Each structure stands twice: as C-alpha cells, then as structure tokens.
Amino acid sequence: MVIAIRSLQFASHGTLDQHGFARNRFWAVDEDPPPFPTNTLNKAFVDLILKPSEEDTKIWPHSFEYRLRIALGPGGDLMLTSRIRNTNSDGKPFSFTFAYHTYFSVSDTEFLISLFYLFSEVRVEGLETLDYLDNLQNKERFTEQGDALTFESEVDKIYLSTPTKIAIIDHEKKRTFVLRKDGLPDAVVWNPWDKKAKAMADFGDDEYKHMLCVEAAAVEKAVTLKPGEEWKGRLELSAVPSSYCSGQLDPQRVLQGS
Numbered sequence: 001m002v003i004a005i006r007s008l009q010f011a012s013h014g015t016l017d018q019h020g021f022a023r024n025r026f027w028a029v030d031e032d033p034p035p036f037p038t039n040t041l042n043k044a045f046v047d048l049i050l051k052p053s054e055e056d057t058k059i060w061p062h063s064f065e066y067r068l069r070i071a072l073g074p075g076g077d078l079m080l081t082s083r084i085r086n087t088n089s090d091g092k093p094f095s096f097t098f099a100y101h102t103y104f105s106v107s108d109t110e111f112l113i114s115l116f117y118l119f120s121e122v123r124v125e126g127l128e129t130l131d132y133l134d135n136l137q138n139k140e141r142f143t144e145q146g147d148a149l150t151f152e153s154e155v156d157k158i159y160l161s162t163p164t165k166i167a168i169i170d171h172e173k174k175r176t177f178v179l180r181k182d183g184l185p186d187a188v189v190w191n192p193w194d195k196k197a198k199a200m201a202d203f204g205d206d207e208y209k210h211m212l213c214v215e216a217a218a219v220e221k222a223v224t225l226k227p228g229e230e231w232k233g234r235l236e237l238s239a240v241p242s243s244y245c246s247g248q249l250d251p252q253r254v255l256q257g258s
C-alpha cells in the first residue's frame with residue numbers, strides 16, 4: 001500500500017497544481033505536538049509537522065501548521081490523523097480540499113470469466129447507490145446504480161457523503177481492506193486502466209491490474225478555517241481475512257463486522 005497526502009488541494013479542485021504541495025515537501029518530526037483530545041492506546045507512532053516555506057507562501061499566501069500522526073495498532077492497523085491549523089496573523093480565513101491518496105495492492109481488478117459466471121476478483125462495498133462526481137466527465141454528478149462496485153475500465157470518481165466505513169474485498173487473496181474515516185465525507189475511487197497507465201511515467205503499464213485507489217477525502221465542500229481554528233481528518237486502515245462461499249460474498253458481515 002502506498003499513501004500520499006493530497007493537501008492543501010485534491011487533484012485539480014482548486015487553484016494550485018495537481019494535488020497541491022504538501023505531498024512534495026520535506027516534513028519535520030514534531031517533538032512536542034499538542035495533545036490529542038482522546039488518548040489512544042497506540043504506543044507506536046510518529047508525529048510529523050509541515051509549515052509553509054517562503055516559496056510555499058508565494059503560491060498559497062497563508063500560514064498554517066499541518067500535523068500528521070502516523071500510528072500502528074497492535075494488529076497492524078494503520079491510523080493516520082491530520083490536523084491542520086490556520087495560523088494566519090492577518091485575520092484571513094483559508095479553504096482547502098484534502099485526500100489520503102491510498103493505493104491498495106489487489107489481486108486483479110479485471111473481470112474474469114469462470115466456467116459458470118462472470119465475476120470480479122475485487123469489489124468495493126459501501127459506496128453503492130451514492131452520488132458521485134465523475135472526473136472523467138467534467139465532474140458531472142451521477143448516482144451509482146446497482147450492487148458493489150467492480151471494475152472493467154478507467155474510473156475516477158468522487159463519491160459524496162460516504163459512510164465512515166468502506167471495504168475493498170479481494171476474493172482471490174481472501175483479504176478485505178477496511179477503511180474507517182472521520183472528518184472526511186467523500187471517497188475517491190481511481191484506477192487509470194490500460195491506456196492512461198501507459199501514458200503515466202511513474203506507473204507501470206500493467207500495474208493498473210493490481211492496484212486500486214480508494215481515498216478518504218474532503219473535496220466537494222472545501223474545509224474553511226478561520227485563524228486559530230483547526231481541522232482534523234482521520235483514516236484507519238485494516239486488512240482482515242475474508243472468504244466467500246459458492247461465489248457469494250456476505251457484504252453485511254464485512255460492513256457490520258468489527
């Protein structure tokens with residue numbers, strides 16, 4: 001799994017370059033972060049901080065502190081907590097969009113034809129029937145139809161008002177990634193598929209078959225902070241064993257399970 005932080009802008013949803021600048025900067029270790037409102041039992045964590053450089057303020061004229069805690073739970077769960085504070089001294093608010101750009105390694109996103117039926121090895125559950133903005137169609141709004149999401153071509157969608165829990169079910173690997181999120185109402189689902197993969201310099205031609213991006217995000221409505229205000233966006237990722245019988249998956253177990 002690969003994670004990049006897209007802030008203070010998701011993709012082209014703003015005035016900055018694609019995905020903003022936070023992901024391309026060197027972060028410092030935050031030796032003395034302000035306490036978290038709720039204490040976690042996780043002992044394995046690192047706190048990082050990003051403050052704008054002079055160059056950054058030329059492209060985004062605001063002062064901020066972006067704190068990121070990366071924590072590992074005892075079972076291998078990964079917890080990412082971002083805290084962004086407006087430290088402007090000129091009294092000005094600022095707005096930003098955000099996404100945790102999480103790439104998941106999956107067995108095969110393509111449809112396989114088995115002897116008796118057509119099925120996909122990889123499905124996403126939790127987003128069915130929701131509205132989404134389609135990045136491939138000028139961010140037009142549509143409503144998802146049907147059951148869990150499967151993949152047979154390029155996809156680049158921003159699902160809106162999503163539940164706090166989303167599952168990526170990998171039949172072949174018998175593994176489910178569970179995303180739990182807080183403060184991040186949207187979810188981006190992205191796979192470049194074959195043509196775009198070939199056109200991307202940092203992406204292998206066939207890698208689209210074995211990856212899927214499902215990203216906890218705040219895109220449709222930008223977050224606005226007045227000076228002194230802080231925003232928090234949290235993502236928890238776990239990988240749990242999953243199986244299915246007779247080709248049928250039990251989505252309720254995945255979505256309602258712990």
Ligand SMILES: O=P(O)(O)OC[C@H]1O[C@@H](O)[C@H](O)[C@@H](O)[C@@H]1O
Pocket residue numbers: 011018019101135156157188190213215
């Ligand atoms: O290659 P990048 O800049 O990390 O972006 C990859 C993709 O990331 C997705 O999150 C976006 O929705 C896509 O539009 C974008 O192409």
